[in-house]
Amino acid sequence: MSFQIPRGTQDILPEQAAKWQYIERIARELCRRYNYQEIRTPIFEHTELFLRGVGDTTDIVQKEMYTFEDRGGRSLTLRPEGTAAVVRSFVENKMYGYPNQPVKLYYMGPMFRYERPQAGRFRQFVQFGVEALGSNDPAIDAEVIALAMDIYRSLGLKKLKLVINSLGDVESRKAHRQALIDHFQPRIHEFCDDCQARLHKNPMRILDCKKDRDHELMRTAPSILDYLNEQSRTYFEKVQMYLQKLGIAFEVDPRLVRGLDYYNHTAFEIMSEAEGFGAITTLCGGGRYNGLVQEIGGPETPGIGFALSIERLLAALEAEGISLPISEGIDCYVVALGEQAKEEAVALVAALRQEGIAAEKDYQDRKVKAQLKAADRLHAAYVAILGEDELQKGVINVKHMATGEQQEVSLDIFVSHMKNVLQ
Amino acid sequence: MSFQIPRGTQDILPEQAAKWQYIERIARELCRRYNYQEIRTPIFEHTELFLRGVGDTTDIVQKEMYTFEDRGGRSLTLRPEGTAAVVRSFVENKMYGYPNQPVKLYYMGPMFRYERPQAGRFRQFVQFGVEALGSNDPAIDAEVIALAMDIYRSLGLKKLKLVINSLGDVESRKAHRQALIDHFQPRIHEFCDDCQARLHKNPMRILDCKKDRDHELMRTAPSILDYLNEQSRTYFEKVQMYLQKLGIAFEVDPRLVRGLDYYNHTAFEIMSEAEGFGAITTLCGGGRYNGLVQEIGGPETPGIGFALSIERLLAALEAEGISLPISEGIDCYVVALGEQAKEEAVALVAALRQEGIAAEKDYQDRKVKAQLKAADRLHAAYVAILGEDELQKGVINVKHMATGEQQEVSLDIFVSHMKNVLQ
Numbered sequence: 001m002s003f004q005i006p007r008g009t010q011d012i013l014p015e016q017a018a019k020w021q022y023i024e025r026i027a028r029e030l031c032r033r034y035n036y037q038e039i040r041t042p043i044f045e046h047t048e049l050f051l052r053g054v055g056d057t058t059d060i061v062q063k064e065m066y067t068f069e070d071r072g073g074r075s076l077t078l079r080p081e082g083t084a085a086v087v088r089s090f091v092e093n094k095m096y097g098y099p100n101q102p103v104k105l106y107y108m109g110p111m112f113r114y115e116r117p118q119a120g121r122f123r124q125f126v127q128f129g130v131e132a133l134g135s136n137d138p139a140i141d142a143e144v145i146a147l148a149m150d151i152y153r154s155l156g157l158k159k160l161k162l163v164i165n166s167l168g169d170v171e172s173r174k175a176h177r178q179a180l181i182d183h184f185q186p187r188i189h190e191f192c193d194d195c196q197a198r199l200h201k202n203p204m205r206i207l208d209c210k211k212d213r214d215h216e217l218m219r220t221a222p223s224i225l226d227y228l229n230e231q232s233r234t235y236f237e238k239v240q241m242y243l244q245k246l247g248i249a250f251e252v253d254p255r256l257v258r259g260l261d262y263y264n265h266t267a268f269e270i271m272s273e274a275e276g277f278g279a280i281t282t283l284c285g286g287g288r289y290n291g292l293v294q295e296i297g298g299p300e301t302p303g304i305g306f307a308l309s310i311e312r313l314l315a316a317l318e319a320e321g322i323s324l325p326i327s328e329g330i331d332c333y334v335v336a337l338g339e340q341a342k343e344e345a346v347a348l349v350a351a352l353r354q355e356g357i358a359a360e361k362d363y364q365d366r367k368v369k370a371q372l373k374a375a376d377r378l379h380a381a382y383v384a385i386l387g388e389d390e391l392q393k394g395v396i397n398v399k400h401m402a403t404g405e406q407q408e409v410s411l412d413i414f415v416s417h418m419k420n421v422l423q
Numbered sequence: 424m425s426f427q428i429p430r431g432t433q434d435i436l437p438e439q440a441a442k443w444q445y446i447e448r449i450a451r452e453l454c455r456r457y458n459y460q461e462i463r464t465p466i467f468e469h470t471e472l473f474l475r476g477v478g479d480t481t482d483i484v485q486k487e488m489y490t491f492e493d494r495g496g497r498s499l500t501l502r503p504e505g506t507a508a509v510v511r512s513f514v515e516n517k518m519y520g521y522p523n524q525p526v527k528l529y530y531m532g533p534m535f536r537y538e539r540p541q542a543g544r545f546r547q548f549v550q551f552g553v554e555a556l557g558s559n560d561p562a563i564d565a566e567v568i569a570l571a572m573d574i575y576r577s578l579g580l581k582k583l584k585l586v587i588n589s590l591g592d593v594e595s596r597k598a599h600r601q602a603l604i605d606h607f608q609p610r611i612h613e614f615c616d617d618c619q620a621r622l623h624k625n626p627m628r629i630l631d632c633k634k635d636r637d638h639e640l641m642r643t644a645p646s647i648l649d650y651l652n653e654q655s656r657t658y659f660e661k662v663q664m665y666l667q668k669l670g671i672a673f674e675v676d677p678r679l680v681r682g683l684d685y686y687n688h689t690a691f692e693i694m695s696e697a698e699g700f701g702a703i704t705t706l707c708g709g710g711r712y713n714g715l716v717q718e719i720g721g722p723e724t725p726g727i728g729f730a731l732s733i734e735r736l737l738a739a740l741e742a743e744g745i746s747l748p749i750s751e752g753i754d755c756y757v758v759a760l761g762e763q764a765k766e767e768a769v770a771l772v773a774a775l776r777q778e779g780i781a782a783e784k785d786y787q788d789r790k791v792k793a794q795l796k797a798a799d800r801l802h803a804a805y806v807a808i809l810g811e812d813e814l815q816k817g818v819i820n821v822k823h824m825a826t827g828e829q830q831e832v833s834l835d836i837f838v839s840h841m842k843n844v845l846q
Contacts, residue, residue, distance in 0.1 A: 003472045003511045003719055006465060006499060011512040014460035014528070021451070021461065028444070033776040035753055035783045035801070037437035038444065042429060042547050043466055043501070043533055049426045068491030071537050076429060078466070088426045089434045100800055102786055105437070110466055114494050124465050135786040139769050143786075146773060245770050296426055330458055346562050347668050350569060353456040360458045363525055363558040363566075377523055378458070 008115070008123030018326045020126075023310060024108060026154050027128050034147050036104040036130050041085035043110065047075040053084030053296055055260045057201055064113040078112035082129045082307055083289070084296070090133055091298035102134035120278060120315050129307035133293065136302040138235055141266040141288060142242030148270055148284050148306050149248055155313070156322040159273040160283075162248065165256040166236035167204075167264050167287070168228045176227035177203055183222055190215065204257045223254040232265065239266055262291025266304065272312075274319035283316055284308035329379025330358040331422050334396075335371040337387040345386055348396070351415045357422060376401075382418065384409075431538070431546030441749045443549075446733060447531060449577050450551050457570050459527040459553050464508035466533065470498040476507030476719055478683045480624055487536040501535035505552045505730055506712070507719070513556055514721035525557035543701060543738050552730035556716065559725040561658055564689040564711060565665030571693055571707050571729050572671055578736070579745040582696040583706075585671065588679035589659035590627075590687050590710070591651045599650035600626055606645055613638065627680045646677040655688065662689055685714025689727065695735075697742035706739055707731035752802030753781040754845050757819075758794040760810040768809055771819075774838045780845060799824075805841065807832075 005011060012020055031038070047067050054060050066078040079085055086105055090096065095103045108128045115121055130147060132140050145162065152160055167173055180203035184191070188199050192211045199206065206212070207221060228236065243250055256267050267287035286306025293301035317324070332352055336345035345361045352359035360378055362371045368385075375383045385397040396414050399406045400421070409417045428434060435443060454461070470490050477483050489501040502508055509528055513519065518526045531551045538544060553570060555563050568585065575583055590596055603626035607614070611622050615634045622629070629635070630644060651659065666673055679690050690710035709729025716724035740747070755775055759768035768784045775782035783801055785794045791808075798806045808820040819837050822829045823844070832840045 003469060003475070003515070005511070005515060006467060006469060006493075006497070007495075009465035009467075011465075011516065012461075012463035013512070013516060014462060017461040017463055020463070029779075030776075033779065033781050035781060038435075038440040039437060040435035040440055040443070042432035042434070043535070044429060044432075044547075046426060046429060052426070066491070066493060068489070070429075070489060072430075074429070088428070089436070092426070092428060093434065093436060100797065112466070124467075132786075137786040137788065139765075139784075140786045142769065150776075242766075242769055245766065246773050342562075343665075343668065346565065346665055350566075350669050353453075353573075356452075356456065358456050358458060361562075363555075363560040363563045365560065374523065 006123070008117035010122060010124075018328075019314065019324055020310065022324045022326055023155065023313065024128075027106075027108065027151055030147060030150050030154060031106045031130070034104070034143065034150075036106040036132075036147070039086060039089060039105045039107055040109070041079070041082075041089050041107065044076040044078050045085050045088065047077040049084050049088055049296070050077055050080060053087060053292065054081060057198075057205075058260070060113060064115055066112045066114060080113050081111055082107050082109075082127055083131060083292070083305060086129075086131050086305075087133075087292050087296045087298070087303070090131075090301075091293060091296050096134065096293070096299055096301050102132045102140060104130070104132045106130040120280060120312060122311060126310040127307045128310060129305055131303060131305035133303040134301055136290070138238035138266075139242050141239045141304055142246060142248075144286060144304050144306060145243065145250075145266075145268055146246050146248060148286065148308060151308070152270065152283070152313070152316075155317060155324065157272070157316055157320055159316075159320055161271045161273050162250040162268065163253045163256055163271065164239070164243075164250050164266065164268045165224070165253055166228060166232060166239075167224060167258060167267055168232035169235075169264055170291075172224070172228045172232045173204075173261075173264065175229075176222065176224045179222040179227060180204060180206065183220075184217060187217060190217075202260075207255055207257050224257070225252075225254045235265055258287055260289075262289050262295055263287055264290050268306070270308075272316040272319060274316060277316065277319040280312070283312050329381060330360050331380070332357055332359045332382045332384055332418055333371075333375035333378060333380035334359065334361045335368060335375065335383055335385045336361065337368055337385075338391075341386045341388060341391050344391060348384070348386070348411075348414065352418060355415055355419050357415075357418055382421070384414070384418075429546070431540035433545060433547075441751075442737065442747055443733065445747045445749055446578065446736060447551075450529075450531065450574055453570060453573050453577060454529045454553070457527070457566065457573075459529040459555075459570070462509060462512060462528045462530055463532070464502070464505075464512050464530065467499040467501050468508050468511065470500040472507050472511055472719070473500050473503060476510060476715065477504060480621075480628075481683070483536060487538055489535045489537060503536050504534055505530050505532075505550055506554060506715070506728060509552075509554050509728075510556070510715055510719045510721070510726070513554075513724075514716060514719050519557065519716070519722055519724050525555045525563060527553070527555045529553040543703060543735060545734060549733040550730045551733060552728055554726060554728035556724055556726040559713070561661035561689075562665050564662045564727055565669060565671075567709060567727050567729060568666065568673075568689075568691055569669050569671060571709065571731060574731070575693065575706070575736070575739075578740060578747065580695070580739055580743055582743055584694045584696050585673040585691065586676045586679055586694065587662070587666075587673050587689065587691045588647065588676055589651060589655060589662075590647060590681060590690055591655035592658075592687055593714075595647070595651045595655045596627075596684075596687065598652075599645065599647045602645040602650060603627060603629065606643075607640060610640060613640075625683075630678055630680050647680070648675075648677045658688055681710055683712075685718055686710055686712050687714065691729070693731075695739040695742060697739060700739060700742040703735070706735050752804060753783050754803070755780055755782045755805045755807055755841055756794075756798035756801060756803035757782065757784045758791060758798065758806055758808045759784065760791055760808075761814075764809045764811060764814050767814060771807070771809070771834075771837065775841060778838055778842050780838075780841055804845070807837070807841075 265288040270284040288304040688711040693707040711727040
């Protein structure tokens with residue numbers, strides 16, 4: 001009998017895991033600099049949270065959720081995205097009352113969507129995201145965008161495109177919504193079933209439709225930018241002014257929309273422009289959601305955030321031919337000959353490790369030659385050979401693999417010697 | 424409408440998350456020294472894997488799994504523990520063919536068991552664990568135990584008890600099994616239903632029963648140690664010899680058992696002896712499982728590992744009154760007065776962050792006094808004040824909060840000045 005990994009999921013094996021760790025370290029370090037702190041919410045939530053927080057007209061909720069009942073009959077869902085749960089926690093833990101406002105949070109972890117698996121798309125994927133809750137300052141919109149760009153750039157990505165848009169405030173969206181209905185209504189029968197259903201529920205999402213993207217009414221559809229009221233226009237201008245101040249290049253694309261009512265003002269996406277990156281070029285999406293906290297049962301609170309997929313980030317790195325500076329190799333491999341030396345080697349390796357040295361030995365009862373090969377495969381910087389002769393003389397033979405230099409070292413000072421040469 | 428976190432799960436809020444990060448860093452650093460590499464497997468697996476790999480007579484499988492069907496009708500289960508999936512990945516990725524043997528892996532992540540929530544017990548909890556696959560050397564048993572102890576000790580825990588036992592090889596277990604049946608059979612009707620069911624399926628698990636622990640037959644039950652054959656005894660002695668060589672104190676407890684057939688030889692647990700730690704004192708459990716890889720469809724491969732819960736580790740730290748050395752506080756808070764200074768502050772904060780400095784500013788349109796308070800709450804090491812006067816003079820006022828020392832610095836060199844003073 002053999003067992004396989006579930007379809008659409010992947011094992012991250014050691015070599016790959018080192019890349020993940022590197023990316024996570026960079027993301028955490030940038031969050032430290034930007035003063036965002038980590039929050040960890042559960043892998044599953046009550047299903048209602050996503051119906052409300054993601055929106056029950058979205059594809060995610062309608063087709064892609066892993067929903068199940070627990071043994072107590074409660075409907076739970078594996079989280080398909082991160083924002084709803086962070087906002088749930090914000091409300092449940094009354095973070096709107098924290099003296100430090102805005103509350104700046106980040107999260108990192110697996111999300112789950114039952115989609116058709118394809119290149120770069122998994123049913124379990126990892127998102128890193130941030131949420132800044134409690135501020136209505138356009139400077140925080142710019143900060144959130146800058147943080148996302150900084151993560152990509154710190155990893156060496158260059159072929160990036162930042163696209164921004166404004167969805168305006170409630171009043172502006174309402175005006176635009178009516179204009180969209182008026183625009184599409186006369187010929188809505190030429191559109192797909194989904195779009196027909198969207199016309200009155202959520203006409204903005206028609207602009208996002210992949211099936212009808214080439215319909216002529218799409219090109220001529222009213223632009224949200226023409227419906228922004230004074231306040232919304234000023235807000236958007238300030239966001240752009242800050243981005244310029246931060247030296248971040250961007251394009252304004254009025255077709256960049258978000259379907260849900262509580263999204264407003266700033267929306268943005270970061271795309272990879274690397275050649276051969278594939279059809280799905282979006283690496284990161286974010287925006288302002290001033291209505292969401294209230295939707296989840298909290299007081300009126302502005303919010304903005306983004307989420308990015310680590311899998312796509314890795315794909316973008318590959319497309320740009322970037323290899324991350326991951327240190328391979330252990331510091332010291334202790335080769336032992338003979339029963340007594342073998343036992344002694346256990347203690348030596350342990351003593352090295354106590355001093356912060358990455359050390360290894362043989363556990364396969366291998367001959368010296370095979371042990372040396374193993375040391376080589378582990379890219380050991382040093383190999384220390386302990387034979388029976390050495391053991392009797394109280395010494396060990398230390399070889400620097402890069403230079404071939406060899407040195408006999410007293411066992412008493414072996415660990416401190418290794419500490420010195422490795423510094 | 425308000426939304427709550429699912430029962431038995433918890434949000435890890437920023438202050439707590441910093442502790443988790445610290446523990447994870449320590450665990451990763453020790454894995455680096457011990458040459459264990461990370462593997463990440465999915466959150467869910469095909470249910471059959473756990474039926475086989477955890478054992479369909481266990482409480483976990485019978486009562487505690489989160490099992491559900493996906494939209495394709497496959498039975499999936501949120502992983503209740505880590506070993507089965509790591510072994511599944513080992514087999515599926517043919518790691519038994521890797522030139523470096525043993526394959527030394529670690530994992531860290533959420534596990535799920537539907538249990539009655541109680542103090543220190545969650546339905547979603549995080550395990551850190553290691554598996555060393557491919558070696559039958561007692562030295563690797565000692566290494567695995569040493570690594571677990573090292574994690575606890577590196578975090579400052581002192582009140583620990585290490586208990587070890589041997590379950591012997593297949594032959595030894597078989598002899599012991601028969602002795603147990605002979606011992607309990609005559610009075611098995613005095614035991615609980617579970618134990619009666621265990622008598623022929625898995626008599627060793629009777630020794631583990633919490634309900635019948637005080638029955639007199641428990642005290643007089645045959646000890647596995649009396650049934651170890653020559654080879655098993657030698658193996659166990661060597662493990663003990665290595666532990667002594669490593670200076671690791673331990674007790675041998677023949678009642679420490681594992682129910683499943685493919686567990687053999689070394690079994691161990693690490694307990695907290697801190698006062699007031701509560702009823703569940705086990706922090707970490709591990710052992711050898713030479714039959715498991717074959718059970719999951721791979722070639723005969725020895726293996727040993729352990730798993731520890733981060734939640735219990737945190738509880739043990741608290742019980743011993745240990746506070747982790749977590750650095751709080753940002754490096755620099757930029758206070759701005761006036762519209763122009765406010766805009767300039769956005770660029771200054773960004774420039775500081777580019778140089779690795781944790782910097783923050785106000786996003787709430789607060790007055791100077793409130794901004795200073797915010798800086799204080801964020802434990803800023805330095806506060807830099809930019810008013811309209813300063814802006815015109817091209818300077819900024821930098822205050823070291825610990826000493827109260829103040830200095831006017833040219834805006835041109837502000838970032839490099841901050842880099843210097845923060846070093």
